[in-house]
Amino acid sequence: MLVASHLRKEFGNVVAVRDVNFTIDDGTTFGLIGPNGAGKTTTMRMVLGILTPDGGEVSWNGRTLHGAMRRRFGYLPEERGLYGRMTARDQIRYFGRLHGLSERDAATRTGEWITRLNLSEHAERPCSELSKGNQQKVQVACAAVHGPELLILDEPFTGLDPVNAEILLAIFSELRATGTTLVLSSHQMWQLEELCDAFCIVSGGENRISGTLRELRERWPTRVIRVSPGSRTTRRVLEAIEGARPLKSLIGAIQYEVPADTPFPDVLTRLVAVEAVTHFEVVEPSLHDIYLNAVEGEVRVAS
């Protein structure tokens, strides 16, 4: 289990991370989300031991993090790079060695990752000659070749075409299935929603909200009811709900924002009693909505 408690980091007069806290259970996938400059990368660097926190601490399985533990972690930074003249195979093997693998293990696992990522044709070419997508695959292999217990991926999908993004998604799912704890940062909310078990949204260097998606949704104050047909009678039923607010209509349907604790079965009963309702839907807030709300500090309507 990884626990980050009250992390703080300053660079001169700039407070990059003010107070970040989260707990990540073993084998889960955790989404660390926030706008640019929120302190995500600095937090990740502190988790990895690249930066020393000015306050707070990071512990891994109950022990305060120290330099040697980083061998058991893997990291794919947002700003990526490779040695241009080194071949893809040598590069992956080198990082395997740096993470403590023996020469033989590094060579074996490098071969496995090359096959896994469909890089066999490019393995002996200098990295500078590879396409951006293939370079990114090499970088992922460099981060994961040693079979890390914790893999931190900062914007792993940036620059990837849909096919390669799918390959990576499949690999992350495989890693998760084998018990690797994943920490992901991405602006692609739909991908995070699909992959992550829990989230922490940071902004201005501190936690805004954290928990599983279910927990985050439970804390959301409103829901959206979507009903067809959008007749006068159905409108009248929805407007009778305390705190209801009409939203922009869709084709053939009307939408109302209502308090989260609205008795939805009662509403449906009332609607069915007055109109031949063909569609009734209670829309939960998406991660995107929760993120925007947490970051901008205002309640947004679920879309």
Add this chain to the structure above:
Amino acid sequence: MLRDLFIVYRAEIARRIQSRPFLIGLIVGGLGIAGLAKLPAFMSAHVAVEQARVVLGGAPQLTARAAQLLAHEYSIAGIQASPVPPSVERLNELGAGRFIAFRRDRRGLLVTVYSTNAASVDSPELARLLMPLQLEVGAHVDAATAKRLAAFKVTVVSATANSQSLAQVEVQRAIALTLIFFLYLLVVLNSQLTMAGVIEEKTNRIAELLVASVDPLALLYGKILAGGTLGIAQMLVWVMCAIAAGASNPHAAAAAENPADAMPFNLGGPAAAALTLTIFSSFTFFLVVGLLQFSTLFAGIGSLISRPEDLGSINAAMILPIIAALVLAMAALDVPNAPVVVASSFVPLLAPFTMFARIATDQPPPWEIGLSAGINVLALVGIALVAGRLYRVGMLLYGRLPSLRQVWTTIRG
């Protein structure tokens, strides 16, 4: 950390060996040192003119006969009645490079050559020319004795080290100058390569992945040691070029002031006497220290650079101490005991050049050499600690160069 350092070291060596600047440096340096090896032979041609003029000394009947025998091969600059050699200054005045002393004892004729360039004395040939005189001197002995006398040897003694001829001083200066030039080249080339490697890792953004995988200090020191190793390897290749190109001279060991101080290989000609083991080993020591000092400094400072536009200005500033050291070393060749030269031969970064220049042209007291070596090894440790702190922070620093105050804060930790 040692394991990581070794992995980085190996990878760095593999990467550097394939780099163009290293290969160019190796080839150009090799050609240069081969040229140096040929230089003595070239200079010998000039020195030989002087060596062909001799002064003879000893009993008049001996010197007169010797003058006749040597007349075809040598120009006799003067004859004196005493076998005691004149001063080198006197030889220089006469334009002579050698004094040949003739004595007679119970064994027959004793010939001693005092030469300003001992390496150039062809003693077997001289013995052959003087053989008739030897036989005349020993004519009263039997045939067996005459045969034994015929195998007489000519003793070659170098002129005193403190009063060398102008030609030999020039050769020694040329050797020292060339070695200082190579020291400069090796230091500049390898320091720049180390800095370029650090900057490359920053600009291609692999630095973050690296420092997440391995202790930054292992990364830094692995790089520096790889640079040092390749610098030494370059030098060894250059030395091999010198051996391959050096003219053969069977008298190299005898030519040195002290035969035990002769080089294990032979450059030939005047260089054999000038390039002693002492000079070569001090060159190697100060090369290693200088290389490591500057490479470490360059790597530490290089880690603060992330924009190409900053590279030029920082590079120029970084080169200044090397140029200052080179200028002082040049001054040391002419005035090795000048106060500024002596003082700078203890100052880290300057001493590898100036102390070596002093050793190559003069005989500084051993305690000064030891003190300078000690100070510079300690300074290297200090530079490594400072560079380590800069590197740890600098590798993740992007954008504008940090101010001197920020750098100072980082160094203080």
